[in-house]
Amino acid sequence: MIKYAKQSRFIQAVDCIVFGFDGDTLKILLIQRGFEPEKGKWSLMGGFVQENESIDQASNRILKQLTGLDGMYLEQLHTFGDPHRDPMERTVSTAYFALIDILKYEKQLNTDYHPEWFSLKRMPKLIFDQQEMVELAKRRVRYKAALHPILFELLPSRFTIPQLQSLYESVYNTSIDKRNFSKRILATGLLIKQADKDKSGSRRGAFYYQLNMQNYYAKFQAFLNLIPNPTNLIF
Amino acid sequence: MIKYAKQSRFIQAVDCIVFGFDGDTLKILLIQRGFEPEKGKWSLMGGFVQENESIDQASNRILKQLTGLDGMYLEQLHTFGDPHRDPMERTVSTAYFALIDILKYEKQLNTDYHPEWFSLKRMPKLIFDQQEMVELAKRRVRYKAALHPILFELLPSRFTIPQLQSLYESVYNTSIDKRNFSKRILATGLLIKQADKDKSGSRRGAFYYQLNMQNYYAKFQAFLNLIPNPTNLIF
DNA sequence: TATTTTAAATTGTTTTATGAATCTAAATAT
DNA sequence: ATATTTAGATTCATAAAACAATTTAAAATA
Known part of the structure; x- marks a missing residue:
């Protein structure tokens, strides 16, 4: 050679x-x-x-x-x-x-x-x-x-919205309003609600969700708004 | 060794x-x-x-x-x-x-x-x-x-807003509304208006602008909205 | 067993900010 | 004057942020 x-x-x-x-x-x-x-x-x-x-x-x-x-x-x-x-x-x-x-x-x-x-x-x-x-x-x-749904990779295939929020709060070391977080995440169309609940974390239990893989792949490269006030964040 | x-x-x-x-x-x-x-x-x-x-x-x-x-x-x-x-x-x-x-x-x-x-x-x-x-x-x-003002690196230190817009349109292969573009860019606080105009490109002439270097460095890492509808773009 | 308590999940409304679209005015070479 | 382009202002629509009340079901208590 x-x-x-x-x-x-x-x-x-x-x-x-x-x-x-x-x-x-x-x-x-x-x-x-x-x-x-x-x-x-x-x-x-x-x-x-x-x-x-x-x-x-x-x-x-x-x-x-x-x-x-x-x-x-x-x-x-x-x-x-x-x-x-x-x-x-x-x-x-x-x-x-x-x-x-x-x-x-x-x-x-x-x-x-x-x-x-x-x-x-x-x-x-x-x-x-x-x-x-x-x-x-x-x-x-x-x-x-902040823009792409990569954090789902850190969760099991079935997860609850409170779990997801806790993950985002952990990554950004901040606290996020429950109502707005849930709205924001559900608006992406990435989640499919399951019939059963996770009852380990609370009396009432939180519904499980799964990723809609089709939407996940389709929207992965797009700009999503996944955290509040990204404009104020310095990376 | x-x-x-x-x-x-x-x-x-x-x-x-x-x-x-x-x-x-x-x-x-x-x-x-x-x-x-x-x-x-x-x-x-x-x-x-x-x-x-x-x-x-x-x-x-x-x-x-x-x-x-x-x-x-x-x-x-x-x-x-x-x-x-x-x-x-x-x-x-x-x-x-x-x-x-x-x-x-x-x-x-x-x-x-x-x-x-x-x-x-x-x-x-x-x-x-x-x-x-x-x-x-x-x-x-x-x-x-789409998020950071890197395209200024492609322009001379003195440039006009139409020149800047033409650059963005070229990079994203699209056309942008003049008035909204101007508002968006000026809202970043990155530009300093000069007293004189560039008259080479038009009858009326367009004011020169320069980068506010202090704001440029301060905001470089932040998320700015520099193009319309980034949400709809797939990268 | 019935009732109350408790902790968390879920849902909705108002207000504010932002962006898009459109209109209007000003400047200037021809 | 006219055509062209810049520049500023207004309206309208949409999205995001702020904010509070209700539902659920297990656990505790009477």
């Missing part, structure tokens, strides 16, 4: 920020790094891109390998290429963020590598520039979720 | 989609590739990341080198990592998009590499996956410009 002469070649890595929601707070999945440098330190789900795979494929493979998780929402975030971000050797890392339902994947979660969920508010220091990656991922999720 | 054993290393490239506006249509800057493979074919501004520079630095260097242009708006777009995207050798490319005022840089434009402006509607076929990069860049610009 003919090659480009005299060019430098770098390690290509992938780091995944995995977000989950336990019904109360937004969490992030971390593992203890298995090799030097920084072996044993808490880190994102990461790994190296192999010869025969694309970066997208690598991110999926690494997630599957480290967590057992498969088929979740996964989106490329940003590529970090500072020459000294990894002290061992020049490594370019492409960060991805993933959104999953913690409970759904609770059983599937492969514990070989001991991944653990941490609240975003009290998580350990991360290695290299991974703290920066997490900050960017949080911003991106907040940004995108 | 200790190294990660047994890992593959790849060429890291940068490709820049440079957008310009000539007052009429949106254009893109291309050059004829200077080396094999695909030597002589039209291509994006591209090059390889060097040992001692970050990817961001590389994109700036390469733009400066190929075009003479400096200090323009430049933003990372996406990283393309298909194993076979470059037939010569595995190359990962991070795409950036740039926005510049064609006229401002007309004189600065370095012609050593013969860069040329092409209308987005009739541009040559590009090499590798660069067509995909351009499509993504167009989408990203449309997306971002």
Whole structure:
């Protein structure tokens, strides 16, 4: 194979920020790094891109390998290429963020590598520039979720409106008026009301809803108004 | 220097989609590739990341080198990592998009590499996956410009509202009501009215405006309503 | 068992802000 | 004067924000 002469070649890595929601707070999945440098330190789900795979494929493979998780929402975030971000050797890392339902994947979660969920508010220091990656991922999720219905990816297929509202309040660290939230969400036409209720959270019980997948895919790229006063938010 | 054993290393490239506006249509800057493979074919501004520079630095260097242009708006777009995207050798490319005022840089434009402006509607076929990069860049610009005032980067420091409107109409390939557009834009508080007029485009002449840089930076990250009916647009 | 209490879910109305559409007026080269 | 384009103002329609009362069903109590 003919090659480009005299060019430098770098390690290509992938780091995944995995977000989950336990019904109360937004969490992030971390593992203890298995090799030097920084072996044993808490880190994102990461790994190296192999010869025969694309970066997208690598991110999926690494997630599957480290967590057992498969088929979740996964989106490329940003590529970090500072020459000294990894002290061992020049490594370019492409960060991805993933959104999953913690409970759904609770059983599937492969514990070989001991991944653990941490609240975003009290998580350990991360290695290299991974703290920066997490900050960017949080911003991106907040940004995108204001316009697109990505937060449904964090909920089980059947959920209640109060659960959904609690999720939005958690992501934006704010409180939202019940009546307006319900109106806003129902107006999107994304929800299908179910016949039965979730009675775990209250005496009266809240109706379950499911995503209307057809509308979900059709409207996913459109601008929806999912949070109040987006104009006043700085992202 | 200790190294990660047994890992593959790849060429890291940068490709820049440079957008310009000539007052009429949106254009893109291309050059004829200077080396094999695909030597002589039209291509994006591209090059390889060097040992001692970050990817961001590389994109700036390469733009400066190929075009003479400096200090323009430049933003990372996406990283393309298909194993076979470059037939010569595995190359990962991070795409950036740039926005510049064609006229401002007309004189600065370095012609050593013969860069040329092409209308987005009739541009040559590009090499590798660069067509995909351009499509993504167009989408990203449309997306971002609906909420953030990035299109000002395409205009000279002094511009008229009709010029600005023509730019928006060109980017969104639509026509906008003059009066409403003017109201919408003035409501952002981003514009400072000048005392003099541009009389080149009309009998009456249109007042020049300049960006209020303080408000520009303060509001850049906020959600602004810069185009009509964003809700109905699919991005 | 009947009644009351309680906590949460659900629904509706008024007010305000915003955006779209239309009309009106002003400026100026021909 | 006239044609053309900018610029400001008004009306109308729609959407969002603010705000309160009712329903539900389990649990507690008489």
